[in-house]
Amino acid sequence: MIKVGIMGGTFDPIHYGHLLAAETARETCGLDEVWFIPSFIPPLKDNEPGAEGHERLEMVYRAIDFQPYFRALDIELERGGTSYTIDTAEALVEHHPERSFSFIIGSDRINDLPGWHRVAELAELVSFIGVERPGAPIEKSKLPAALSDRLQIAEMPLIGLSSTDIRKRRAEGKSIRFMVPEKVYSFIQRNGLYES
Helix, strand or coil: CEEEEEEEECCCCCCHHHHHHHHHHHHHHCCCEEEEEECCECCCCCCCCCCCHHHHHHHHHHHHCCCCCEEECCHHHHHCCECCHHHHHHHHHHHCCCEEEEEEEEHHHHCCHHHCCCHHHHHHHCEEEEECECCECCCHHHCCHHHHCCEEEECCCCCCCCHHHHHHHHHCCCCCECCECHHHHHHHHHHCCCCC
16 A cells, blocks of 8 residues: 655645655655645635635645655645545545555644544544644644544654745745745745735
8 A cells, every 4th residue: 555645735835844744754654655735725724825726736846846755736726615634535535545645734733633624534534644843742642532543743853934924024025035945936936926
């Protein structure tokens, strides 16, 4: 069985923290591949993404270029509407029965996992890999057994980057160079993304 990690999110924009989380999970948990899936409308965010879906997908393609074990999929962008993880998991399991899937999730979202849409069904289909994020330790003991039993923890070097901070810096006219891959930086500059 081919082991695939799923990195979901808005990727608005994708940055080195996302790539480090994916690589840490791949290495720690013995994943064969990591698939990046930009969401259309994320259920746990208050506002819609700043960049259009096709722009966010293009930034993901640019960020993972030449990485043989990273792929980008547009299934949530194509489906439209609110991007619930259970819908994506059901589609992946149906279309790729030869693969097992683990969703790679930051520690802040792992702690929220019991409140996810149809989480009991989700835990029957996939497992989870929790990566540490600054200021949000994973509290595995506080999760229900059905979730904690399906959770692996991947310790990664702490990197204090967030897409929100990157967008804010751009809006304030500050540099974001070296926070995102060079091809992503060029794309953002050329298209005037996140400017005030």
